[in-house]
Amino acid sequence: xxxxxxxxxxxxxxxxxxxxxxxxxxxxxxxxxxxxxxxxxxxxxxxxxxxxxxxxxxxxxxxxxxxxxxxxxxxxxxxxxxxxxxxxxxxxxxxxxxxxxxxxxxxxxxxxxxxxxxxxxxxxxxxxxxxxxxxxxxxxxxxxxxxxxxxxxxxxxxxxxxxxxxxxxxxxxxxxxxxxxxxxxxxxxxxxxxxxxxxxxxxxxxxxxxxxxxxxxxxxxxxxxxxxxxxxxxxxxxxxxxxxxxxx
Amino acid sequence: xxxxxxxxxxxxxxxxxxxxxxxxxxxxxxxxxxxxxxxxxxxxxxxxxxxxxxxxxxxxxxxxxxxxxxxxxxxxxxxxxxxxxxxxxxxxxxxxxxxxxxxxxxxxxxxxxxxxxxxxxxxxxxxxxxxxxxxxxxxxxxxxxxxxxxxxxxxxxxxxxxxxxxxxxxxxxxxxxxxxxxxxxxxxxxxxxxxxxxxxxxxxxxxxxxxxxxxxxxxxxxxxxxxxxxxxxxxxxxxxxxxxxxxxxxxxxxxxxxxxxxxxxxxxxxxxxxxxxxxxxxxxxxx
Numbered sequence: 001x002x003x004x005x006x007x008x009x010x011x012x013x014x015x016x017x018x019x020x021x022x023x024x025x026x027x028x029x030x031x032x033x034x035x036x037x038x039x040x041x042x043x044x045x046x047x048x049x050x051x052x053x054x055x056x057x058x059x060x061x062x063x064x065x066x067x068x069x070x071x072x073x074x075x076x077x078x079x080x081x082x083x084x085x086x087x088x089x090x091x092x093x094x095x096x097x098x099x100x101x102x103x104x105x106x107x108x109x110x111x112x113x114x115x116x117x118x119x120x121x122x123x124x125x126x127x128x129x130x131x132x133x134x135x136x137x138x139x140x141x142x143x144x145x146x147x148x149x150x151x152x153x154x155x156x157x158x159x160x161x162x163x164x165x166x167x168x169x170x171x172x173x174x175x176x177x178x179x180x181x182x183x184x185x186x187x188x189x190x191x192x193x194x195x196x197x198x199x200x201x202x203x204x205x206x207x208x209x210x211x212x213x214x215x216x217x218x219x220x221x222x223x224x225x226x227x228x229x230x231x232x233x234x235x236x237x238x239x240x241x242x243x244x245x246x247x248x
Numbered sequence: 249x250x251x252x253x254x255x256x257x258x259x260x261x262x263x264x265x266x267x268x269x270x271x272x273x274x275x276x277x278x279x280x281x282x283x284x285x286x287x288x289x290x291x292x293x294x295x296x297x298x299x300x301x302x303x304x305x306x307x308x309x310x311x312x313x314x315x316x317x318x319x320x321x322x323x324x325x326x327x328x329x330x331x332x333x334x335x336x337x338x339x340x341x342x343x344x345x346x347x348x349x350x351x352x353x354x355x356x357x358x359x360x361x362x363x364x365x366x367x368x369x370x371x372x373x374x375x376x377x378x379x380x381x382x383x384x385x386x387x388x389x390x391x392x393x394x395x396x397x398x399x400x401x402x403x404x405x406x407x408x409x410x411x412x413x414x415x416x417x418x419x420x421x422x423x424x425x426x427x428x429x430x431x432x433x434x435x436x437x438x439x440x441x442x443x444x445x446x447x448x449x450x451x452x453x454x455x456x457x458x459x460x461x462x463x464x465x466x467x468x469x470x471x472x473x474x475x476x477x478x479x480x481x482x483x484x485x486x487x488x489x490x491x492x493x494x495x496x497x498x499x500x501x502x503x504x505x506x507x508x509x510x511x512x513x514x515x516x517x518x519x520x521x522x523x524x525x526x527x528x529x530x531x532x533x534x535x
Contacts, residue, residue: 052428054424054428074427074428075427075428075429075430075431075432076430078428078429078430079430084428086425090422090425092417092418092421092422092425092426093421094417094420094421094532095414095417095418095421099414099417100418102411102414103414103415103418103426103429103431104429106411106414106415107411107415107429107430107431108429108430112411116411156429156430
């Protein structure tokens with residue numbers, strides 16, 4: 001059996017009375033794409049923050065390719081291959097798109113000089129920002145910011161990419177473009193963990209879906225079976241989860 | 249003709265103000281630290297150089313070559329220790345810490361060097377000038393302006409063309425995200441402070457070379473530097489140059505008509521900019 005690219009064991013985290021993770025286990029196989037759904041405030045983004053090393057879980061261990069990374073600071077986790085995007089895009093606004101990517105290619109992927117330039121330009125082209133590489137990141141619209149967020153995740157040459165609601169707020173054709181892009185990335189062997197409210201974007205991409213609620217994974221498996229699960233429907237009380245619906 | 253002379257002197261004075269302001273601008277731009285001891289560090293550098301010249305037989309250029317890098321190193325060290333500590337406990341404490349340092353430096357200098365004004369002996373350079381038409385341009389003024397522009401060009405090249413410089417801008421833009429990319433923000437902050445301290449040492453030496461300095465001269469220098477930064481636009485180095493030059497020109501032009509109102513005129517310009525163009529003459533989003 002190959003080592004899981006990412007393994008969370010018994011992760012617990014609470015903010016005062018609010019439980020965002022309770023004895024949570026999750027393993028991601030190399031090249032696997034997993035979608036995570038769950039009601040707002042279920043702790044999805046906090047889960048990412050703990051994997052990326054920005055927040056420490058109260059207990060539990062995180063390992064990557066068999067190596068315990070629980071005590072590794074965030075910048076080292078980026079270097080060894082954990083890339084993430086933020087739900088609210090956070091580009092370096094005063095820098096150009098190209099420079100944004102260059103920063104990640106330099107320190108995230110450890111590239112220098114020409115190799116870093118090439119990687120930055122390529123990832124920019126790849127996500128469709130080729131025409132605006134020299135524009136200030138602060139001047140970009142939402143779609144371009146989301147693309148830049150994705151490109152920054154890719155520029156650091158990750159083994160596993162954490163996507164936090166990259167499709168939220170986009171129009172249907174834009175979502176379709178994005179799905180196309182992410183599928184392409186995944187086919188190159190990148191493992192992906194994708195938090196998303198735009199469920200149909202997930203179901204087009206992932207073969208495995210987990211639902212996070214109350215700090216636990218209440219369902220984990222085939223996307224359509226998970227979405228049909230009465231317990232999952234229950235936590236989305238008031239909203240009917242269908243594959244066509246956009247609940248973002 | 250005399251107006252023209254005043255204008256030229258103002259521009260050259262503005263170069264000195266810019267040199268003082270560059271370090272302040274960098275520390276604010278990268279770390280959001282307002283270094284209230286900025287002027288005092290300049291005076292400290294000046295007295296250190298005066299001491300070196302007095303105690304050793306080193307030529308002035310060697311003293312400058314020792315003092316400036318030494319100050320850059322002191323800056324790095326201070327940032328990694330004292331300033332970083334105070335940054336961690338909120339923006340207010342950096343104000344308190346640097347204010348405290350200002351008092352400590354002033355009094356230590358008074359204790360060590362007495363209140364007498366002293367100057368750095370640079371020989372002919374301090375007084376020599378060359379004629380341009382009817383006006384005389386002092387070499388040391390030109391040197392100051394050129395150093396100011398050189399500093400800004402060098403720092404801009406560093407920020408825009410090198411990987412470490414880009415990382416500095418990224419850290420100044422969003423330290424949390426920059427940390428995720430693998431940036432060592434403390435080291436970067438140290439480098440930025442080192443650059444700022446190197447620049448302020450140059451400014452202090454130049455000040456002591458063109459006129460005498462006393463241990464308490466730092467406060468006024470801080471005010472001029474601060475005004476130059478704000479007039480030019482926070483976080484923009486070229487803006488700082490424009491701010492420094494405008495301040496120098498306004499002061500000397502007004503002094504031409506009424507010497508006693510010169511400093512006041514500079515403050516009024518600062519006030520006007522704050523009131524009508526608070527973003528500064530050349531506003532920048534970030535470094």
